Amino acid sequence: xxxxxxxxxxxxxxxxxxxxxFFECRSALDAALVDFTRRAPQNSLASLIELISENGEIxxxxxxxxLGLVLQATSFSQLAPGPISVYEQQTIN
Numbered sequence: 526x527x528x529x530x531x532x533x534x535x536x537x538x539x540x541x542x543x544x545x546x547f548f549e550c551r552s553a554l555d556a557a558l559v560d561f562t563r564r565a566p567q568n569s570l571a572s573l574i575e576l577i578s579e580n581g582e583i584x585x586x587x588x589x590x591x592l593g594l595v596l597q598a599t600s601f602s603q604l605a606p607g608p609i610s611v612y613e614q615q616t617i618n
Contacts, residue, residue: 526565532561537580561573
């Protein structure tokens with residue numbers, strides 16, 4: 526389990542350092558999971574699920590931060606001239 530934890534930490538660190546795209550990160554995490562499950566003992570399932578959840582949360586937070594930076598740098602009027610939708614107004618506020 527510790528080997529899998531270290532592998533996923535390295536993958537996430539590369540993602541946060543912008544050396545992997547979101548899709549490359551997800552693929553690498555999936556590949557590490559497949560490799561681990563082939564050799565993992567059955568009693569490690571609970572801790573595995575917990576680690577997968579933690580990793581997902583880290584990746585989600587990073588993507589939210591990146592999206593927020595993109596939205597701050599680009600005004601909606603530049604994306605689509607004209608009135609913005611109610612959904613976009615709710616997202617901004």
